[in-house]
Amino acid sequence: xxxxxxxxxxxxxxxxxxxxxxxxSNVLQLNRYLADDRILAFELVFxxxxxxxxxxxxxxxxxxxxxxxxxxxxxxxxxxxxxxFSATVYSLQRFYLLFKLSHNPIRFIALLVxxxxxxxxxxxxxxxxxxxxxTIFVVSDIAGNPPEDAPVEGFPFGRATPIVxxxxxxxxxxxxxxxxxxxxGSHAKTHALHYTVSFAIFAIVQLYLFMNLIxxxxxxxxxxxxxxxxxxYNYINEYYTDVGPLTVLVTAVSLFGIYIAAGLLYxxxxxxxxxxxxxxxxxxSYINILxxxxxxxxxxxxxxxxxxxxxxxAQIEVATxxxxxTEAPIEQVDRIQGDIDIAFExxxxxxxxxxxxxxxxxxxxxxxxxxxxxxxxAVYIFSNFLVCLIVMNDSIRSFSFLGDPYWHKIWFFRxxxxxxxxxxxxxxxxxxxxxxxxxxxxxxxxR
Numbered sequence: 001x002x003x004x005x006x007x008x009x010x011x012x013x014x015x016x017x018x019x020x021x022x023x024x025s026n027v028l029q030l031n032r033y034l035a036d037d038r039i040l041a042f043e044l045v046f047x048x049x050x051x052x053x054x055x056x057x058x059x060x061x062x063x064x065x066x067x068x069x070x071x072x073x074x075x076x077x078x079x080x081x082x083x084x085f086s087a088t089v090y091s092l093q094r095f096y097l098l099f100k101l102s103h104n105p106i107r108f109i110a111l112l113v114x115x116x117x118x119x120x121x122x123x124x125x126x127x128x129x130x131x132x133x134x135t136i137f138v139v140s141d142i143a144g145n146p147p148e149d150a151p152v153e154g155f156p157f158g159r160a161t162p163i164v165x166x167x168x169x170x171x172x173x174x175x176x177x178x179x180x181x182x183x184x185g186s187h188a189k190t191h192a193l194h195y196t197v198s199f200a201i202f203a204i205v206q207l208y209l210f211m212n213l214i215x216x217x218x219x220x221x222x223x224x225x226x227x228x229x230x231x232x233y234n235y236i237n238e239y240y241t242d243v244g245p246l247t248v249l250v251t252a253v254s255l256f257g258i259y260i261a262a263g264l265l266y267x268x269x270x271x272x273x274x275x276x277x278x279x280x281x282x283x284x285s286y287i288n289i290l291x292x293x294x295x296x297x298x299x300x301x302x303x304x305x306x307x308x309x310x311x312x313x314a315q316i317e318v319a320t321x322x323x324x325x326t327e328a329p330i331e332q333v334d335r336i337q338g339d340i341d342i343a344f345e346x347x348x349x350x351x352x353x354x355x356x357x358x359x360x361x362x363x364x365x366x367x368x369x370x371x372x373x374x375x376x377x378a379v380y381i382f383s384n385f386l387v388c389l390i391v392m393n394d395s396i397r398s399f400s401f402l403g404d405p406y407w408h409k410i411w412f413f414r415x416x417x418x419x420x421x422x423x424x425x426x427x428x429x430x431x432x433x434x435x436x437x438x439x440x441x442x443x444x445x446x447r
Contacts, residue, residue: 027372028086030301035083042091045111048100053107058438070195074188074293077286079303081294088122091115117426124419128287129176130384131416134391136172136209136284138409140165142236143212155215168208175201176288180377183296198289203281210280247417254421258428265431295377299369387412 032039044052067073095115103111124131144154144161154161175198182191219236259276263269391412 027298027301027369028089031082031086031298032090033083034079034301034303035087038084038087039090042087042094046091046094046097046101048097049102051102051104051107053103056434056438069192070199071189071192074195074290077290078294078297078300081291082298085122085125085294088118092119092122113426117423120419121423124416124423125291126380127384127387129291129380130387130391132284132287133172133176134388134412135416136205137169137392138413139209139212139216140168143215156211168205171201172205176292179289179292180296180381183293184377188293195289199282199285202285202288206281206284247414250421251417254424258424262428262431265435295380296373298376299366299373301369 041054044054065076067076092115098108098111098115101108101111144157144165146152146154153159154165157164178194179198182188182194185191188195216236260269260272263272391409
């Protein structure tokens, strides 16, 4: 009774019939309930004056509908990404509730760290569009465009590598722009083939990035091991030294080691053999395709429906037309007829009320949702574009008083690499805590 279930149930779409104007009407509010489990957990733990907490049931199992095609995958992620984004913003906005709880100091510190983690994850996810683009551009340029005085040629196509890099970079950038055009233009099912091709393009670019990273790693090893020939790759070592050996080492360990360690920790490492490689190749598509589509359709606050299934309205219409043939139960006929009567009554009420153009347009919730969508996408695009402009613009080197002439690139990659590494390490720490509490719980249960 009361909180938090009263807040959790606000995601019920029929609530407007009971609450009217007090029902949720903001885009972020309505999207928040697409991640209803997060809202329930947050409201439970952050109930003022209480010290409720959640507990892991180690033998619990979760089942989800696996999307079998591109359209279902994109639509599923639209709900998940927008719901998670809205839930994270909601929790950060209510940070002050942390100081009204009755949790013990250890759990208070843990919740504080989790808040900081959510903030860092939100910022990194917001600028991930620029992060992927800059990583691909800079890494390919380092490997493919050595200095003129270097006795080595570009990798992997020799002197033709800069041309190939230019083609890949233009193709990558154009494909990213197309994602916004597709997402803003129509539904995913309309461009199913285009999205499939986009997934393939990003996977090929990702493969090219891995090739360059392996090449650069090998050259760094050659530089350390061979004092004679290693000087040929001195320019690579300069980048390596500026970014920092510790930064590179921590990034490599977190990117590859944590997934392996987590699989071993849960005694379920088989994903490393059957799905890990696929995930690595599709990781850029999660940002360039899925998040782009999600933000571009944040005004859609519905759960949607699977391909091949008809919406509820269409099902009611079909049931009404075929009622005499299927001999539906009387109570079903009454329920359908009641829905039709309500819809007819609302239509008549609107027809009899005086029409005010300004009021009608301002009160249209769909127009409000579309305006919010436009603002969000505009801020998302231009903020990421600004980061790319700052990092890629070599004219900023004129600010030499700030230190290294490439400080704008060096610091970006330091923040980007350390930030993502910290997120992965925090996730692994959460796995450790879950496993430890599960083991302790089992021991007490046996006693």
